[in-house]
Amino acid sequence: DAGITQSPRHKVTETGTPVTLRCHQTENHRYMYWYRQDPGHGLRLIHYSYGVKDTDKGEVSDGYSVSRSKTEDFLLTLESATSSQTSVYFCASRDRTMNTEAFFGQGTRLTVV
Amino acid sequence: DQQVKQNSPSLSVQEGRISILNCDYTNSMFDYFLWYKKYPAEGPTFLISISSIKDKNEDGRFTVFLNKSAKHLSLHIVPSQPGDSAVYFCAAENHGGATNKLIFGTGTLLAVQP
Numbered sequence: 122d123a124g125i126t127q128s129p130r131h132k133v134t135e136t137g138t139p140v141t142l143r144c145h146q147t148e149n150h151r152y153m154y155w156y157r158q159d160p161g162h163g164l165r166l167i168h169y170s171y172g173v174k175d176t177d178k179g180e181v182s183d184g185y186s187v188s189r190s191k192t193e194d195f196l197l198t199l200e201s202a203t204s205s206q207t208s209v210y211f212c213a214s215r216d217r218t219m220n221t222e223a224f225f226g227q228g229t230r231l232t233v234v
Numbered sequence: 235d236q237q238v239k240q241n242s243p244s245l246s247v248q249e250g251r252i253s254i255l256n257c258d259y260t261n262s263m264f265d266y267f268l269w270y271k272k273y274p275a276e277g278p279t280f281l282i283s284i285s286s287i288k289d290k291n292e293d294g295r296f297t298v299f300l301n302k303s304a305k306h307l308s309l310h311i312v313p314s315q316p317g318d319s320a321v322y323f324c325a326a327e328n329h330g331g332a333t334n335k336l337i338f339g340t341g342t343l344l345a346v347q348p
Contacts, residue, residue: 161340162340164323215336227275228276
């Protein structure tokens with residue numbers, strides 16, 4: 122399995138506070154992704170990165186920003202957390218896109234109260 | 235509007251029988267498709283994939299079929315085992331795009347009854 126870890130694994134935060142989730146991979150993968158999983162919606166792409174400092178929006182990017190200053194780290198920031206951002210967040214990485222799979226982290230359960 | 239849809243939220247199958255999970259997509263530019271399995275409290279894990287140049291790909295008990303004209307793919311599991319009970323996600327992407335968004339579906343919860 123690819124070495125991809127997410128931190129923290131669980132977090133409870135208050136509405137209006139900023140939150141940063143970290144994804145760290147040790148595989149030197151070029152592509153990294155952030156998803157959220159919600160009942161009835163499956164996995165929805167928030168933001169993704171196709172290289173250091175190269176990022177783009179996904180399907181549900183409002184209220185989220187990302188940064189990738191190093192190949193191994195992809196940070197997801199909720200600028201001002203809202204209750205609608207309560208979810209399970211998954212990070213994934215892959216070496217290239219042609220005929221390869223993405224490897225997922227264990228997820229971060231975020232609760233905004 | 236979701237580009238990848240799995241219209242059956244859940245499926246129950248007897249052990250030893252075939253499980254068929256379906257996935258529909260709307261973007262005709264998608265040319266690579268993947269299936270993932272997810273157990274509770276774990277990240278999704280890759281199962282099988284198919285390129286649009288093929289209409290079938292097989293790996294052990296798992297077979298994926300692609301019908302490009304219908305924009306439909308399906309995952310067959312034969313024979314089904316209790317350990318296959320999980321949420322299954324299909325995913326799609328366009329390799330020809332400038333960047334490669336990997337878009338997932340809504341998931342189907344498979345329950346294999348002993």
